Amino acid sequence: KNVKRIAKTFARCVQVARDYGQKLAIEPEICWGGIHTLPWLLVLLNELQKELDTIGIQFDLAHMFLLVIGYLEKRSPYMPGGFDLQTGDRQTLEQALEQVAVDLGPYPFDVHAANN
Numbered sequence: 001k002n003v004k005r006i007a008k009t010f011a012r013c014v015q016v017a018r019d020y021g022q023k024l025a026i027e028p029e030i031c032w033g034g035i036h037t038l039p040w041l042l043v044l045l046n047e048l049q050k051e052l053d054t055i056g057i058q059f060d061l062a063h064m065f066l067l068v069i070g071y072l073e074k075r076s077p078y079m080p081g082g083f084d085l086q087t088g089d090r091q092t093l094e095q096a097l098e099q100v101a102v103d104l105g106p107y108p109f110d111v112h113a114a115n116n
Helices: 002-019 038-047 061-068 090-104
Strands: 024-026 055-060 108-112
Touching: 002 024, 002 038, 002 055, 038 061, 038 090, 055 061, 061 090
Parallel strands: 024 055, 055 108
Antiparallel strands: none
16 A cells, blocks of 8 residues: 555656656665565556656665665565575575566666765
């Protein structure tokens, strides 16, 4: 229900952006309801299929990493249960990142790499 409400709001924003020849980029963050996990983000993007010429995502590397590891989920759909970033193998992490790139492939408008 909430994702549909968010999609409706974004669809209205798309109309304004189109009127001005602009595009909108959603920046997924773990603190924003409806786009705080990758599964919910994909549901939202699916709701916006008609708007994808104007709306997409900003692929923020730091935030996407938190979503990939399932920071707010009991179990990430991309990482095995109990995966420890300190001791887990790099290949598992790389495979998860590759799968996210496939799942989100058509949606990015922009990439943001923060220097922290």
